[in-house]
Amino acid sequence: xxxxxxxxxxxxxxxxxxxxxxxxxxxxxxxxxxxxxxxxxxxxxxxxxxxxxxxxxxxxxxxxxxxxxxxxxxxxxxxxxxxxxxxxxxxxxxxxxxxxxxxxxxxxxxxxxxxxxxxxxxxxxxxxxxxxxxxxxxxxxxxxxxxxxxxxxxxxxxxxxxxxxxxxxxxxxxxxxxxxxxxxxxxxxxxxxxxxxxxxxxxxxxxxxxxxxxxxxxxxxxxxxxxxxxxxxxxxxxxxxxxxxxxxxxxxxxxxxxxxxxxxxxxxxxxxxxxxxxxxxxxxxxxxxxxxxxxxxxxxxxxxxxxxxxxxxxxxxxxxxxxxxxxxxxxxxxxxxxxxxxxxxxxxxxxxxxxxxxxxxxxxxxxxxxxxxxxxxxxxxxxxxxxxxxxxxxxxxxxxxxxxxxxxxxxxxxxxxxxxxxxxxxxxxxxxxxxxxxxxxxxxxx
Numbered sequence: 001x002x003x004x005x006x007x008x009x010x011x012x013x014x015x016x017x018x019x020x021x022x023x024x025x026x027x028x029x030x031x032x033x034x035x036x037x038x039x040x041x042x043x044x045x046x047x048x049x050x051x052x053x054x055x056x057x058x059x060x061x062x063x064x065x066x067x068x069x070x071x072x073x074x075x076x077x078x079x080x081x082x083x084x085x086x087x088x089x090x091x092x093x094x095x096x097x098x099x100x101x102x103x104x105x106x107x108x109x110x111x112x113x114x115x116x117x118x119x120x121x122x123x124x125x126x127x128x129x130x131x132x133x134x135x136x137x138x139x140x141x142x143x144x145x146x147x148x149x150x151x152x153x154x155x156x157x158x159x160x161x162x163x164x165x166x167x168x169x170x171x172x173x174x175x176x177x178x179x180x181x182x183x184x185x186x187x188x189x190x191x192x193x194x195x196x197x198x199x200x201x202x203x204x205x206x207x208x209x210x211x212x213x214x215x216x217x218x219x220x221x222x223x224x225x226x227x228x229x230x231x232x233x234x235x236x237x238x239x240x241x242x243x244x245x246x247x248x249x250x251x252x253x254x255x256x257x258x259x260x261x262x263x264x265x266x267x268x269x270x271x272x273x274x275x276x277x278x279x280x281x282x283x284x285x286x287x288x289x290x291x292x293x294x295x296x297x298x299x300x301x302x303x304x305x306x307x308x309x310x311x312x313x314x315x316x317x318x319x320x321x322x323x324x325x326x327x328x329x330x331x332x333x334x335x336x337x338x339x340x341x342x343x344x345x346x347x348x349x350x351x352x353x354x355x356x357x358x359x360x361x362x363x364x365x366x367x368x369x370x371x372x373x374x375x376x377x378x379x380x381x382x383x384x385x386x387x388x389x390x391x392x393x394x395x396x397x398x399x400x401x402x403x404x405x406x407x408x409x410x411x412x413x414x415x416x417x418x419x420x421x422x423x424x425x426x427x428x429x430x431x432x433x434x435x436x437x438x439x440x441x442x443x444x445x446x
Contacts, residue, residue, distance in 0.1 A: 028052070028074045030104060036170045037087035037139035038214030043170065044093065044108065044133040048074065052120055052131040060113040067108040067116055067133070068096065076104040087139045089114065110135060126176060140212060159205040160384050160392045162198050163230035165338065166191035166208070167237040170215030175240030177360035183238045184213065186363045190351060191236050193373035201420045203393035204381065218337050225341050231389050232312065232380065233346040235338045238363055239327070240355040247356045248327030249320045251313040252348040254306060255333035308345035311387055316349065316379035323371045324352060324362075349376065378426045399427065399442040404435050417443045
């Protein structure tokens with residue numbers, strides 16, 4: 001009898017262990033799906049509760065093109081119909097009948113027979129286990145066709161070209177605020193607002209390094225700046241600290257030590273050297289590409305760029321100080337890799353501490369983002385008027401006296417004088433866009 005009871009206990013214990021093992025094996029879930037289209041690829045990320053085990057196959061021969069992924073021992077908890085693809089390569093993400101009851105089958109309806117790269121990522125930072133699917137190829141239509149200024153186009157009376165970099169992006173969220181605000185989204189919003197203000201100015205033009213939520217390497221950002229032949233580069237970020245107390249904006253420029261490093265790298269890389277000194281190519285060729293001349297020219301360009309960056313940084317701080325607190329009242333030098341184009345005057349702007357709860361609320365506010373963009377625009381425009389680039393419209397900027405008449409507004413005056421409302425506000429230090437009859441204004445014209 002005792003043996004029988006022991007046998008029953010053993011069977012029950014074994015059955016329970018098998019049930020628990022089965023439950024553990026099927027405990028993984030798909031908890032979120034994120035899609036990031038970029039100029040070079042579309043990335044689909046599946047956030048899963050445990051390390052994913054999967055198989056996949058493609059269906060490209062007949063009918064719609066599909067990539068089918070089977071997540072083993074996994075349950076899907078995501079409403080895939082709500083996933084925003086917004087990609088030229090990916091039509092939609094959906095489910096299909098799985099191979100067995102314990103698995104989840106996910107289908108990617110694609111527009112082309114691409115060769116996907118699929119890999120797992122272990123937990124890191126704010127993310128847990130992930131399965132990543134990369135679809136190679138052009139995935140986005142630019143929000144605005146960004147004009148690349150070639151050497152031949154850079155004649156007299158041209159626009160000042162400003163390259164704007166929204167920090168982080170894609171899988172790199174940057175700093176994360178106490179309530180979950182991502183730095184990458186704040187920087188993109190402010191960058192787009194700043195670009196809109198610059199592009200509305202007849203004397204200026206903006207080129208964005210990224211126009212959506214996707215990642216770019218530092219090398220890609222640097223190459224975009226050089227290809228745009230930018231007169232100035234501004235990288236936008238939001239600061240963070242381990243405690244919530246710090247607050248305020250700051251502006252950084254490239255340190256002398258880092259500039260020496262980049263100077264040496266440029267001299268060793270002929271392609272980069274030619275890009276840094278693109279408009280001096282005829283001079284170098286006339287001197288048989290004399291390496292000593294190239295070294296001297298690059299050194300002069302580096303010094304000029306660093307000086308211009310510091311001058312602009314001071315004006316940007318002056319404007320930012322009018323609408324927000326300043327963490328550091330003077331420009332700071334640092335070894336930021338994103339400022340590595342030594343031939344282009346550059347600054348990195350920290351809009352404020354996203355780790356401070358009050359500042360986080362401001363940084364995600366559309367009204368505050370607009371104020372920040374206005375301050376940055378005013379600082380940049382002021383810099384290029386005080387320190388004009390030869391051959392640009394702003395180098396010939398003039399002020400015209402105007403007395404406000406009945407029925408006139410700043411928008412009417414901006415259109416009449418081929419300028420912008422923001423430029424008129426800046427020159428006259430107006431507290432608002434309201435003007436009165438008989439008021440005297442200085443209107444910037446070209």
